[in-house]
Amino acid sequence: xxxxxxxxxxxxxxxxxxxxxxxxxxxxxxxxxxxxxxxxxxxxxxxxxxxxxxxxxxxxxxxxxxxxxxxxxxxxxxxxxxxxxxxxxxxxxxxxxxxxxxxxxxxxxxxxxxxxxxxxxxxxxxxxxxxxxxxxxxxxxxxxxxxxxxxxxxxxxxxxxxxxxxxxxxxxxxx
Numbered sequence: 001x002x003x004x005x006x007x008x009x010x011x012x013x014x015x016x017x018x019x020x021x022x023x024x025x026x027x028x029x030x031x032x033x034x035x036x037x038x039x040x041x042x043x044x045x046x047x048x049x050x051x052x053x054x055x056x057x058x059x060x061x062x063x064x065x066x067x068x069x070x071x072x073x074x075x076x077x078x079x080x081x082x083x084x085x086x087x088x089x090x091x092x093x094x095x096x097x098x099x100x101x102x103x104x105x106x107x108x109x110x111x112x113x114x115x116x117x118x119x120x121x122x123x124x125x126x127x128x129x130x131x132x133x134x135x136x137x138x139x140x141x142x143x144x145x146x147x148x149x150x151x152x153x154x155x156x157x158x159x160x161x162x163x164x165x166x167x168x169x170x171x172x173x174x175x
Contacts, residue, residue, distance in 0.1 A: 021047040028060075038067050039076060042083035049087050054094070061087040078149070081111025082123055089126040098130070102138040105130060109145030121153045122146045124172040136164050 015023065024047040028040040045060035061084045068080035089104030105126050127139045143161050147154060153174075160170040 017047070017050050021051045021053070034067060034070060038064070038071055038074070038080065041067065042076075042079055045083060045087045049090060054091060057087055058091055061091075075115060078112040078114030078117055082108045082114075082117065085111070086123045086126045090129065093126065093129045093133075098133050098135065101126060101130060102135055105138055105142050106145070109142040111149075113149035117149050118152065121150045121156070121174060128172060131164065131169060140164055 020043075024040070024043040028037065028044040031037040031040045041060050041064040045057050045064060048054075048057035048060055064080050065084035065088070068077055068084065071077055071080075085104045085108035089101040089108070092098075092100040092104060108122070108126070122142075127142055131139050140161060143157050143164075147157055150157065156174065160172060163170040
């Protein structure tokens with residue numbers, strides 16, 4: 001999957017995760033006000049987590065979770081809800097706190113949609129981690145929430161739901 005760029009993308013030379021991190025954190029550093037930080041924090045949190053900068057990712061996700069409340073009608077609000085909860089949930093999983101991770105997955109699912117979620121679908125990384133821990137019920141509930149946000153993904157969501165109910169591990173590919 002080609003990363004969502006913090007700035008530009010190159011199909012011939014996609015950024016390495018470290019380049020993605022550098023670009024995202026540079027954009028965050030350049031943010032002149034809360035609005036600009038609101039747009040930059042999600043990618044900075046994801047890039048920090050992907051490069052193993054756990055405490056930095058936690059800080060960005062917590063800041064995004066707080067800052068989002070200033071922008072409840074912004075098109076990016078749904079992304080902020082999903083990213084902050086998903087990043088914090090993945091950190092909780094890494095720390096062995098499955099209960100917190102389940103709650104954060106459900107909070108991500110309860111959030112509103114966004115243009116990105118409507119077209120690309122939700123981030124399934126935390127759901128995958130929870131399935132590996134046997135948390136089928138929480139993941140199924142998350143998929144139900146996603147049905148409201150990702151209408152174009154209804155076929156995929158039904159397929160994944162069926163696979164989970166049958167005890168299988170979906171690959172969560174976007175056919």
